[in-house]
Amino acid sequence: MSDITLNAAAANPEATPRNPPVATTGPIAWVRENLFSGWLSTAVTLLLGYLIIRSVVGFVDWAFINAIWSVPVVNGVAQTQSCRELHGAGACWAVVTEKHRFMLFGTYPYDEHWRPAIVCVLFVALYIVSAMRRFWNWTLIPIWAVMLTLIGILMWGGVFGLSYVPQERWGGLPITLILATFGLAFAFPLSILVALGRRSNLPAIKVLCVLYVELIRGVPLISLLFMASVMFPLFLPEGMNIDKLLRAQIAIILFAGAYLAEVVRGGLQALPKGQYEAADAMGLTYWQKTGLIILPQALRLVIPPLVNTFIGFFKDTSLVLIIGIFDLLTAGKTAIVEPAWQGFGVEVYVFVGLIYLVFCFAMSKYSQALETDLNRHSRR
Amino acid sequence: MSDATVDPRFRRKPPKRPLRLSWADERIRGIVWQILVVGVVGTIFYWLWSNTAHNLEVRRIATGFGFLNREAGLPIAEHVISYEPTDTYLRALTVGVLNTLKVSIVGIVLATILGTTIGIARLSKNFLVSKIASFYVEVIRDLPLLLQLLFWYTVMQGLPGPRQAFHPTEGVFLSNRGLRFPALEWEGAHTAAVVAFIAGIVLTWLYGRSARAKQMADGQPRRVWPAAIALIAGLPVVVWLAMGAPWTIEWPALRGFNFRGGANVSPEFAALLIGLVTYTAGFIAEVVRAGILAVNQGQWEAAQALGLRHGSVLRLIVLPQALRVIIPPLTSNYLSLAKNSSLAVAIGYQDIVSIANTTLNQTGQAIEGIAIIMAVYLTISLSISLFMNWYNARIALVER
Numbered sequence: 010m011s012d013i014t015l016n017a018a019a020a021n022p023e024a025t026p027r028n029p030p031v032a033t034t035g036p037i038a039w040v041r042e043n044l045f046s047g048w049l050s051t052a053v054t055l056l057l058g059y060l061i062i063r064s065v066v067g068f069v070d071w072a073f074i075n076a077i078w079s080v081p082v083v084n085g086v087a088q089t090q091s092c093r094e095l096h097g098a099g100a101c102w103a104v105v106t107e108k109h110r111f112m113l114f115g116t117y118p119y120d121e122h123w124r125p126a127i128v129c130v131l132f133v134a135l136y137i138v139s140a141m142r143r144f145w146n147w148t149l150i151p152i153w154a155v156m157l158t159l160i161g162i163l164m165w166g167g168v169f170g171l172s173y174v175p176q177e178r179w180g181g182l183p184i185t186l187i188l189a190t191f192g193l194a195f196a197f198p199l200s201i202l203v204a205l206g207r208r209s210n211l212p213a214i215k216v217l218c219v220l221y222v223e224l225i226r227g228v229p230l231i232s233l234l235f236m237a238s239v240m241f242p243l244f245l246p247e248g249m250n251i252d253k254l255l256r257a258q259i260a261i262i263l264f265a266g267a268y269l270a271e272v273v274r275g276g277l278q279a280l281p282k283g284q285y286e287a288a289d290a291m292g293l294t295y296w297q298k299t300g301l302i303i304l305p306q307a308l309r310l311v312i313p314p315l316v317n318t319f320i321g322f323f324k325d326t327s328l329v330l331i332i333g334i335f336d337l338l339t340a341g342k343t344a345i346v347e348p349a350w351q352g353f354g355v356e357v358y359v360f361v362g363l364i365y366l367v368f369c370f371a372m373s374k375y376s377q378a379l380e381t382d383l384n385r386h387s388r389r
Numbered sequence: 390m391s392d393a394t395v396d397p398r399f400r401r402k403p404p405k406r407p408l409r410l411s412w413a414d415e416r417i418r419g420i421v422w423q424i425l426v427v428g429v430v431g432t433i434f435y436w437l438w439s440n441t442a443h444n445l446e447v448r449r450i451a452t453g454f455g456f457l458n459r460e461a462g463l464p465i466a467e468h469v470i471s472y473e474p475t476d477t478y479l480r481a482l483t484v485g486v487l488n489t490l491k492v493s494i495v496g497i498v499l500a501t502i503l504g505t506t507i508g509i510a511r512l513s514k515n516f517l518v519s520k521i522a523s524f525y526v527e528v529i530r531d532l533p534l535l536l537q538l539l540f541w542y543t544v545m546q547g548l549p550g551p552r553q554a555f556h557p558t559e560g561v562f563l564s565n566r567g568l569r570f571p572a573l574e575w576e577g578a579h580t581a582a583v584v585a586f587i588a589g590i591v592l593t594w595l596y597g598r599s600a601r602a603k604q605m606a607d608g609q610p611r612r613v614w615p616a617a618i619a620l621i622a623g624l625p626v627v628v629w630l631a632m633g634a635p636w637t638i639e640w641p642a643l644r645g646f647n648f649r650g651g652a653n654v655s656p657e658f659a660a661l662l663i664g665l666v667t668y669t670a671g672f673i674a675e676v677v678r679a680g681i682l683a684v685n686q687g688q689w690e691a692a693q694a695l696g697l698r699h700g701s702v703l704r705l706i707v708l709p710q711a712l713r714v715i716i717p718p719l720t721s722n723y724l725s726l727a728k729n730s731s732l733a734v735a736i737g738y739q740d741i742v743s744i745a746n747t748t749l750n751q752t753g754q755a756i757e758g759i760a761i762i763m764a765v766y767l768t769i770s771l772s773i774s775l776f777m778n779w780y781n782a783r784i785a786l787v788e789r
Contacts, residue, residue: 043516050515057517097547213423217430227770229728231742232762239755243444244437324533331535331735338536354543362532362540369531 075099079106087349104353105360108344112361115180115335121172124163125183131160132186140375153194160187176252180335182364184254188326188336192261193319199262200269205299207270208277218270225267230328233260238332257329265322272314276307309383316376320369327365337361441756456752457482463747465739467655478748485744486765492658492740493727493769496665500726501719503666504673509703511678522674529671535732538664542736545656551647560640562648565656569641572652578632582625589620596620657738661730669726676722680715681707712784720777727769731762741765 032038045051075095080103081088092101105112114125135156138144144152164183167173206218225233237260238253245251280303288298308315327338335343341361345354408416445452461481464474469487472480510522529537546565549555554564560571573579593616600611641651684707692702733740742762749758 043514046514053515054517057521061517061521211419211423213427217426224767227767228763229731229742229766231731231734232759232766235742235746235762236759239749240759243441243755246440247444247447320531324531327533327535328732331732338533338539342539352547355540355547358536358540358543362536365533365536366528366531370527373527373531 071098072100076102078102082107089349089353092353100356100359101353102356104345104350104356108350108357109360111181112337112340112344112357113181114183115340116178117180117183118172118174118178121166121174124166124171124174125179125181128160128163128183129186131156131163132183132190135190176254179254181340182337184329184335185323185326185337188254188258188261188329189323191258192265192322192326195262196265196269196322199266200273201304203266203270204273204277207274222267222270225264226271230260230264230325231331233264234328234332236260253332254334257332257334261322261326261329264325265318268318268321269315272311272318273307275314276309276311277303279310280307312383313376313380316372316379320372320376323368323372324365337364450753452754452756454757456748456754456757459752461748461751463744463751465744467658467739478752481744482741482748482761485739485741488738489727489730489733489740489742489765489769492661492665492730492733492738496662496669496726496730497723499662499666500669500673500722504670504722505677507670508674508677508681511674512681526671526674529668530675534664534668534729535735537668538660538732538736541660541664542656545660548656551643554643560651562641562643564648566647566653567656567659568654569648569651571638571640572650574635574637574639576635578629578635581632582629585625585628586621589622589624593617593620655738657733657736660736661733661738665726665729668729669722672722672725673719676715676718677711679718680711683714684710716777716781716784720774720781723777724770724773727773728766731766 044054076099077092077095080091080101087103087107089101089103092103095101110119110122113129114122117125135153138152139149162168162171164179165174165176203218203221206214207222209215209218234257237256241256241259242250284302284306285298288302293301326336329336330339330342333339338361341357345351345357408414410417412418457479458477460475461478462474463481465472465481465484467488468484469491470480470484472484507522507525510518511526513519513522545567548563548565551562551564551566554562554569556562560569562569593613596616597613600613604610639650641648641653643649681703688706688710689702692706697705730740731742734743734746737743745758745762749755752758
């Protein structure tokens, strides 16, 4: 063997040593492949890199280096001159430092703020428990019942030595979480019934469900909320009145129900027909067939789009601002009405936006993880 | 498995069984359920209706749309058609509908362009481009639209006043009163030129169609572009010249505390448009990305084997096929943009919701006001979905 190599080298003694082949692994190769693969790619990378560095530096300057984190308060009035002198060169986080309690909990009595704070923690715990597949069985129902009772006790009070807080004083993040959670808890069963109804053989039921879904999906949520706030009092007999939060909640449930129904219907349609026929052949009744064979499979198919719809509704609860219900966004908007804080809207909306972002981002990551998890059987 | 092998006796429909008056009969059960459900729903609606009628009577609210002919007396800052506060409610509401349509149409066009760009950028081989695009999509989709609208409106209000307005070039001013720029004084000749332009497009399309038909018949390719240029560009210019070629530019100038002359984009409209476009583009980007990924990898490889460049592969092979997957979800995004434009009421852009809301507060006609809002949006939704269904059917794959 060595002879052959030696001979080959000897046969061509003047052969210049060739360069080693271009690396295809390692960080340098990665950079060449993904950032500088051609003149266009290089130009785009350089331009974007410049813009990113510029904007990151600008943002850090605004949000941290030039920012003001607190201002003195004289006689209950914040002295915001130092913030105004920045002329937008730096963020005035003092508005968040000063007003965060108001933004998070609204006009809830100040000394009792620990109660809505615990409520928010309970809600998050409830979401985490519901997200764990270990709990996807009947145990979820008592867990929800207990949690929601606890939340009700904490918010209203009036028992166990807690002072009573009327509903008009609730506000901020708990309202957003209440609207979203109750909305989905009621809209989800409703949507399953409507989706089944829309696929039913009974013409009258089918027509009712189609009308409900199409009418609701054809109009914006605002018009339903206006209906709840302006028209609903006309619907009820004299003397009977439902409070505004509950009316908005009903509107959100009806709205979410129609959209979720379409998602669930997608799952029902995606299920192979053989499953329906096999269940019929077993002699199962309609409800046995639906509850034991169809829904478990159909719902599993649509979990990722369901979570996406949930994210949409979590965001849409902010629309109650327009009819004057005190949710997180309304609280943020109200915080800057005070003359001292006028003009610092950007800081407030960044703060409120971060809270929404945390919730929605968690849900969307969860949905992606779940999708990979549930599709494990079909992955090659 | 063809029909011939099936015993014809089995192909007959089963004989119709007489109805048995028993719970065990499926059809009887169906009828009972339907009567029950319709009865319950009907009762609820009847109850609500009778309450409403009673309440209206007690509060002495006259129902009906007679109020539409009364003088509105509400000022509207932005109007596509001429409007004065002394006009009727009907005219005010029409202005509102036109404002909604204006922001929806402009928004749909811009959101499609931005969304497609970002969707394609997410698939870019350049790491930086794809990461920035996915960052944009993640953040925009996780923030409530209303929050974004309020944010943009705050940013608009934070712009300097008219006296310190940004003044990049002659005649352009950006201030908290909006964007002012020079405008052409509109005359009949311009309208005629626009009509000629549209006519030119239609004629070019017809000419192209007949040219293609002739090419199909005799195999001779025919040049379309000279006629196209003459019709689309030449015709409007000729019409405009024939009508005296009017050309007066109106320059905006600062008078006192505000600008006079020129055209204006109000801060409300700008905030609403920016919010709607950036938000919807995040969703459209995902739709476009999913559509492109849905095209079989073999199509990419086959196109590359033919020697097409990346851009040509995308334009000629992949996008036409991806469109079939993209159109249905794109339609629902267009619909949600049109519906989301109703959030304008929160930042004071006077769309149909805002004007109908003012109307119902002024007149007390709550039911009629909300009925008008719903009717307008139902009409818009149904028209968009009808058009998109037609388009979808046109581009659908013709299968056996």
